[in-house]
Amino acid sequence: MATKLFDKILIANRGEIACRVIKTCRKLGIKTVAVYSDADDGALHMRMADEAVHIGPAPAAESYLVIEKIVDACKKTGAQAVHPGYGFLSENRKFAAALKDAGIAFIGPNPDAIYAMGDKIESKKLAQKAGVSTVPGYLGAIASTEEAIKIATEIGFPVMIKASAGGGGKGMRIAHSKEEVAQGFSSATNEAKNSFGDDRVFIEKYIEQPRHIEIQVLGDKHGNVIYLGERECSIQRRHQKVIEEAPSPFLDEATRKAMGEQAVALAKTVNYDSAGTVEFIVGGKDRKFYFLEMNTRLQVEHPVTELITGIDLVEQMIRVAAGEKLSIKQEDVKLNGWAIEARIYAEDPLRGFLPSTGRLVRWRTAPESDVIRNDTGVVEGSEISMFYDPMISKLCSYGETRDEAVATLSAALDETWIAGIGHNVNFLSAVLDHPRFRAGNISTNFIAEEWPNGYSGTVLPEEQQTAMLAVAALLHIRNEHRARHLGGKLGLPDWTPGTDWVAVLNKTEYPLTVVEADGGFDVKVKKGKTLKVRSAWKPGEPFFRGTVNGRNVVARVAQRPDGLRIVHGGAELDIAVRTPRAAELARLMPEKLPPDMSKFLLCPMPGLVVSINVSEGEPVKAGQALAVVEAMKMENVLRAERDGTVKKINAKKGDSLAVDQVILEFA
Structure with missing residues (x-):
C-alpha cells in the first residue's frame, strides 16, 4: 500500500526554485504555501501558490532566514511539510530540527546528515575517515590573517580560501601570494558572515586546470541510496556556475561508476535520506578525482539530471520525506541523451559581471517544449532586487547528442529578449559558440583563460557576420516597403529590390545588391557572395526566424534611430542599410563623441x-x-x-x- 503524501507543503524559499517546487506539488495534487518578504510582495511564486504568508522586511536575515517565522507560517496554514529549495535555510540543521520539534516534516535530509556533510570542514574529515580521496589542505577554522598566511605558505601556492558554511560561490577566493591571502581572507570571512551567519573559513590546495563534476545521489529512510549520473559544472565565473550539462563530455563509464559508488558510500555513512550532491574536482588524463563537498539539498542545476533520467527529483524528495521507499533501483537508472542548462542572470558582463537591478521591462524566450525547459521565478514587470540572488532563469535544452543540445540552447538564447536591466544572455551565447566549449575541452578556468581581460562583447566569425548583413537587407527593405505603402509612395525606385544598397557596420561599408525571390531575397554581398535569405518576418516582429542558404537562423531585431540592432550568437550588431547616396551623405556628418569619464x-x-x-x-x-x-x-x-x-x-x-x-x- 502506497504511503499517503502530504496535503499541504510550505516552500521556505522564493524565486524560480519556489515556482519549480510548486509545479511538482500541483502534479501530485498537494496544496502549497508561499512565504514572501516586503520586496517579494506580488512575486510570481506568491501568486502561483494556493496561499501566501508575509514573513518580514526585504533583507533575508529578517525574513527568509528567520526560522521562527517559517515555523509560525506552517502552524498558521496547517502545512504538514516544508521544502527549503536551495540557499537560505536549506542546509541549516537547526531549521530541520526546529521543524521536527514542531511535528512538521522537512523535505530534505535528517539533521545529523546536514551537520556531518553540510559543513565543509567536518565533511572533509568524515570523507578522509571513509577513505575518500580529498584535496590536501588545512581543515581547521582559521582565526586570523596571520594564521591564514602561515598555513597557505606551508600548503604551497596557489590556495583556495573557502567559507566552511559556504555555497553558491560566496566566501571563496583563490590566492597566489601572501598579499592575496590577506585580502582574500578578509573578503571571504565578511561574505561568509553576511551570507551564512558563520565566518569560519579554511584553506586547501588549489588544483589547477580542474574540472568540476558532481554526482547526484538520492536516498530514503530505509537505507537505500542510488546515484543518478553526473553533471559537468566546469563553466564557472568567480566559482559561480554558469553553464552545466549532463552527462559530462569528459568521463568514461569506468570513472562515472567509480565516482557514483564512492558518492553513495559517503552518503550511506551519514544515513542520507533525500536528494543530495557529492561534488568532486577531476583533473588530468587519468581522470583522478578528489572529494570537494556534499550539498545536502537540491542543486540549482538539477534540471539537467531530470532531463536525461526522466526522474522528478522534487517528487522523489517529497515521497522520501513522507516515508516511502525508493521505487528506483540503481539498475533502473539510464542516462538518455544530453541536457545543458544556462543560468540567465541580471548582471552586466561589460562591467565585469556586476549585478544589475531594476524592473524587468521585457522578458521573453523560446517557448517550452520537449527540448526546451525554462525554470524562472519572474515575469515581465518583475523587480530584480538588490537583496537576493540575481537569477532570472535557468534555460535548459535537450538533445539526443551534445551537439544537438548545444544548437538548441544557442537558438533559444538568440530568441531571448530582456530589457530594463543588464543581463548575461550574450555572454552565454559566446560561451556556447566557443570552439573549446563545442569540443568539450573545458576546465573551471575556461572563462578566465578565454576572456582574461574581461568580456567586452562578441565578434561574430566573418561568415556569420555576412549572413547578418543579408538579414539586415531583408529587414530594411520590408520596413521600407511597409512605410512607403502606408505613405502612399509605393513603387518609388530607391526602395525597389534589385537596386544597390550599402550596409554600414562598425563604420565599414558593405555594398549589397538585392534581388527579390520566393519567400525572401537573394543578397549579393562583397566578394561576390550571394546569400539566399528566406523568412516570413514582418515589420514590428521582435525576432527574425528564417534561413540563410538553407541554415536555420534566429535573431532578435530592434529598430534604432539610424538602422537596426540585430542580436545573434551573442553579438549585438548595429547595421544601417542605406542607398549609396544616403551613405555618401552620412560620411560627411560629424561624429558625436561620448563624455570622458576616465577621471x-x-x-x-x-x-x-x-x-x-x-x-x-x-x-x-x-x-x-x-x-x-x-x-x-x-x-x-x-x-x-x-x-x-x-x-x-x-x-x-x-x-x-x-x-x-x-x-x-x-x-
Whole structure:
C-alpha cells in the first residue's frame, strides 16, 4: 500500500526554485504555501501558490532566514511539510530540527546528515575517515590573517580560501601570494558572515586546470541510496556556475561508476535520506578525482539530471520525506541523451559581471517544449532586487547528442529578449559558440583563460557576420516597403529590390545588391557572395526566424534611430542599410563623441560601500583596490584602471550608492 503524501507543503524559499517546487506539488495534487518578504510582495511564486504568508522586511536575515517565522507560517496554514529549495535555510540543521520539534516534516535530509556533510570542514574529515580521496589542505577554522598566511605558505601556492558554511560561490577566493591571502581572507570571512551567519573559513590546495563534476545521489529512510549520473559544472565565473550539462563530455563509464559508488558510500555513512550532491574536482588524463563537498539539498542545476533520467527529483524528495521507499533501483537508472542548462542572470558582463537591478521591462524566450525547459521565478514587470540572488532563469535544452543540445540552447538564447536591466544572455551565447566549449575541452578556468581581460562583447566569425548583413537587407527593405505603402509612395525606385544598397557596420561599408525571390531575397554581398535569405518576418516582429542558404537562423531585431540592432550568437550588431547616396551623405556628418569619464571612479551597480581603501592626495597604481561595494550579498572590489592620484573622495563607508554615482575623482 502506497504511503499517503502530504496535503499541504510550505516552500521556505522564493524565486524560480519556489515556482519549480510548486509545479511538482500541483502534479501530485498537494496544496502549497508561499512565504514572501516586503520586496517579494506580488512575486510570481506568491501568486502561483494556493496561499501566501508575509514573513518580514526585504533583507533575508529578517525574513527568509528567520526560522521562527517559517515555523509560525506552517502552524498558521496547517502545512504538514516544508521544502527549503536551495540557499537560505536549506542546509541549516537547526531549521530541520526546529521543524521536527514542531511535528512538521522537512523535505530534505535528517539533521545529523546536514551537520556531518553540510559543513565543509567536518565533511572533509568524515570523507578522509571513509577513505575518500580529498584535496590536501588545512581543515581547521582559521582565526586570523596571520594564521591564514602561515598555513597557505606551508600548503604551497596557489590556495583556495573557502567559507566552511559556504555555497553558491560566496566566501571563496583563490590566492597566489601572501598579499592575496590577506585580502582574500578578509573578503571571504565578511561574505561568509553576511551570507551564512558563520565566518569560519579554511584553506586547501588549489588544483589547477580542474574540472568540476558532481554526482547526484538520492536516498530514503530505509537505507537505500542510488546515484543518478553526473553533471559537468566546469563553466564557472568567480566559482559561480554558469553553464552545466549532463552527462559530462569528459568521463568514461569506468570513472562515472567509480565516482557514483564512492558518492553513495559517503552518503550511506551519514544515513542520507533525500536528494543530495557529492561534488568532486577531476583533473588530468587519468581522470583522478578528489572529494570537494556534499550539498545536502537540491542543486540549482538539477534540471539537467531530470532531463536525461526522466526522474522528478522534487517528487522523489517529497515521497522520501513522507516515508516511502525508493521505487528506483540503481539498475533502473539510464542516462538518455544530453541536457545543458544556462543560468540567465541580471548582471552586466561589460562591467565585469556586476549585478544589475531594476524592473524587468521585457522578458521573453523560446517557448517550452520537449527540448526546451525554462525554470524562472519572474515575469515581465518583475523587480530584480538588490537583496537576493540575481537569477532570472535557468534555460535548459535537450538533445539526443551534445551537439544537438548545444544548437538548441544557442537558438533559444538568440530568441531571448530582456530589457530594463543588464543581463548575461550574450555572454552565454559566446560561451556556447566557443570552439573549446563545442569540443568539450573545458576546465573551471575556461572563462578566465578565454576572456582574461574581461568580456567586452562578441565578434561574430566573418561568415556569420555576412549572413547578418543579408538579414539586415531583408529587414530594411520590408520596413521600407511597409512605410512607403502606408505613405502612399509605393513603387518609388530607391526602395525597389534589385537596386544597390550599402550596409554600414562598425563604420565599414558593405555594398549589397538585392534581388527579390520566393519567400525572401537573394543578397549579393562583397566578394561576390550571394546569400539566399528566406523568412516570413514582418515589420514590428521582435525576432527574425528564417534561413540563410538553407541554415536555420534566429535573431532578435530592434529598430534604432539610424538602422537596426540585430542580436545573434551573442553579438549585438548595429547595421544601417542605406542607398549609396544616403551613405555618401552620412560620411560627411560629424561624429558625436561620448563624455570622458576616465577621471572618475563610478559605482558600477546599486550597492553599499563596505570600505574606501585610499585617501585624498594618495598616488595609486593600476590594479590597486580603491573601494569595496557590496551588492546581492557579494563583495565587489573596485580597482584602478591606470596609475594616478586621488583628487577627491565623494563617498564613505556605509553609503548606499546608485549605479554610476561618483565614488572618487582622480587628478
